Amino acid sequence: MLSRLMGARGLPFSEGLLLSLVKKGMSRKEAYALVRRLAAEAERNEVELKEVAATNPEVLKLLAPKELEAIFDLKAALSRVPEIFQRFSPPE
Numbered sequence: 001m002l003s004r005l006m007g008a009r010g011l012p013f014s015e016g017l018l019l020s021l022v023k024k025g026m027s028r029k030e031a032y033a034l035v036r037r038l039a040a041e042a043e044r045n046e047v048e049l050k051e052v053a054a055t056n057p058e059v060l061k062l063l064a065p066k067e068l069e070a071i072f073d074l075k076a077a078l079s080r081v082p083e084i085f086q087r088f089s090p091p092e
Helices: 002-006 011-023 028-045 049-054 057-062 065-071 074-078 081-088
Strands: none
Touching: 011 028, 011 049, 011 057, 011 065, 028 049, 028 057, 049 057, 049 065
């Protein structure tokens, strides 16, 4: 699973990017279109979505570099996995 995430060019984090842009005031429609363009560019150029987002003026107007780091933080994204598995495991 981890290898799939690592090979996905950061695309699983696109939802977090979209939600962060909306939270900062961009309309959902605009954010969706922007993230879609950025994801397509990342795929086309075989680079990480984070790299593309970090150089995009529209993104940088709303999100600081530290905020981008937090959005694309794999460790933070996986931090609740054990809790989720425990919640949905059958009782012993």
